[in-house]
Amino acid sequence: MHRSYDHAATLADMSAQGLDIWCWCNGCYYHAVLSTDLLIARLGRDQGVPGVADHAYCGNCGSRDVETRPNWPAVGVVTQHSPNKHAAPPC
Secondary structure: OOOOOOOOOEHHHHHHHOOOEEEEEOOOOOEEEEOHHHHHHHHOOOOEOHHHHHHOOOOOOOOOOEEEEEOOOOOOOOOOOOOOOOOOOOO
16 A cells, blocks of 8 residues: 655654654554664655555564554554554553
């Protein structure tokens, strides 16, 4: 699935703010923080943050149904990013 956003923050924006990228799997609820510097090296500075998901997969289950956002401090885990019939597993 290709994501298109007119005003999405870019990896360059995240680098300038010292933020990495948070990735969430809609299949198994696994999440990880991805290095912005590594992503810039692979995808370029102009890559939009939501579009990083087009190049990502879950390191736990292998699903490509993932979402990405800036790794804002103090936000923590946010579940149910998109409609999903499965409830998040207990912590």
